[in-house]
Amino acid sequence: MKPFKLIKEFKFCPNCHSKDRYIEKLVKEELEAKHILPGGVPSLTIIEGNVSDPRVLPSLPLGSTFPVYAVITDVCLNCGTIYATQIHQSEGEIKANIDLIVPGREGGLPKFPGSDKPQHN
Numbered sequence: 001m002k003p004f005k006l007i008k009e010f011k012f013c014p015n016c017h018s019k020d021r022y023i024e025k026l027v028k029e030e031l032e033a034k035h036i037l038p039g040g041v042p043s044l045t046i047i048e049g050n051v052s053d054p055r056v057l058p059s060l061p062l063g064s065t066f067p068v069y070a071v072i073t074d075v076c077l078n079c080g081t082i083y084a085t086q087i088h089q090s091e092g093e094i095k096a097n098i099d100l101i102v103p104g105r106e107g108g109l110p111k112f113p114g115s116d117k118p119q120h121n
């Protein structure tokens with residue numbers, strides 16, 4: 001998967017327009033105390049997902065891509081609204097599912113006693 005890129009940032013609360021954020025404040029305090037290292041993004045939650053359809057995904061050609069997202073939230077210290085502070089996007093890619101064909105094994109997966117179907121471990 002490609003690295004995530006920042007595509008949108010929200011600098012203030014959409015409800016009261018305050019720029020004071022709870023997690024951001026905690027991170028600043030911990031950075032000053034040298035309890036954490038710089039470089040992270042303050043986040044109450046990070047919601048990750050993708051836009052794909054499992055009914056269609058298996059039929060797409062190898063190398064096909066689909067959007068993958070990460071939405072980062074924080075909470076407003078003035079009014080308590082939880083809101084997205086950053087939206088990041090990347091691309092997922094359809095890759096080959098490598099299944100080794102071993103002589104004596106159907107589909108490369110071992111059969112278990114009493115089973116006529118290949119089993120996953």
Ligand SMILES: [Zn+2]
Nearest residue numbers: 013016076079
């Ligand atoms: Zn607010």
